[in-house]
Amino acid sequence: MTNSATAQRVSVIGLGAMGTALAQALLAGGHQVTVWNRTAARAEALVAEGAVLAATSAEAMAAADLVILCVLDDPAVREHIEPAAAQLRGRTVVNLTTTTPEQARSLGAWALANEVDLIDGGIMAVPSMIGGPAAFVLYSGATAAFDRFRAVLELFGRAEFVGADFGAAAMYDLAILGGMYSMFAGFQQGGKMVRTTGGTAAHLATLMAPFLQAMTTMFAQYAPGIDDPDNYVPEQSAEFTASALGTIDKAAAESGTHTELFGVLLRALPGI
Structure with a gap:
């Protein structure tokens, strides 16, 4: 006190x-x-x-x-x-x-x-x-x-x-919240997809949470691609990322749960 x-x-x-x-x-x-x-x-x-x-x-x-x-x-x-x-x-x-x-x-x-x-x-x-x-x-x-x-x-x-x-705190705040809501959107879509195979969103949550937590360590590796793009060499090529997102998008369509989410991600993550 x-x-x-x-x-x-x-x-x-x-x-x-x-x-x-x-x-x-x-x-x-x-x-x-x-x-x-x-x-x-x-x-x-x-x-x-x-x-x-x-x-x-x-x-x-x-x-x-x-x-x-x-x-x-x-x-x-x-x-x-x-x-x-x-x-x-x-x-x-x-x-x-x-x-x-x-x-x-x-x-x-x-x-x-x-x-x-x-x-x-x-x-x-x-x-x-x-x-x-x-x-x-x-x-x-x-x-x-x-x-x-x-x-x-x-x-x-x-x-x-x-x-x-004066605007810096608000910008950081909203940037972090944007990442959070993007994550929630991915989970919502993933939950719908696994349910078409007889799975549950509850089970997906137990698998997705530790994986995403581990993936947050990649932020530090991706940051130079934003702060210093001219000298950045990504661990995965843009072509690899595009192919992965295309496959996920196709799976969503096959499951009958198609969404615009993955197309948006493809446009937002060209350099990763």
Whole structure:
């Protein structure tokens, strides 16, 4: 637990499942936590744990040196912080709302114009993982402010700073999620295919999970093909990859579960 000499005044705006988990982690870390949510009843458990409930989001922001937003979307973020520009001047705002990189950059420009230290973030965890060893959060933007509050942010999970570009954390976040959803799409299609042979998706899951986990070690080998393509020599030729994807696509068609997925992969992975 953080001692009284290092405790920070932190406000959390938005108490959905994730915002609540963030506030709980801050309270467990010994910080002075003020919370606000449109539906005040959601704050009752946190107040019982020691949080202070603000009457308005502006009041919550004025009560803290570090303000954390975890709301629905970019318009919701703007709704709260733009009218509170005066209260936020000289403070640090960490936006953990999922937005696009350009939305994050636009918010960063607003923050610079209003003398607000903005850190944009992307949470790589579900609420139950917050504070656990598997959770990490991506951050970008105001470097000095991140360094100042890093110990606080580490309460949520490993804090990974990815650059001063306000949009960098959002880009990394969405890139990782894109990989995740692509994997899920492959499993969904594979499950349909094996069922046509009398198999089950449940059995496929037990086989696919360890194989894909092992294959993630290949990311480091493929990365130079993206970062330095002129000097990259792939382990497998593009022709091999194309042939493999063509065979998988043919098998999907033969099973009666044809999909556009493998054609998309063929266009997306020409150099692997």
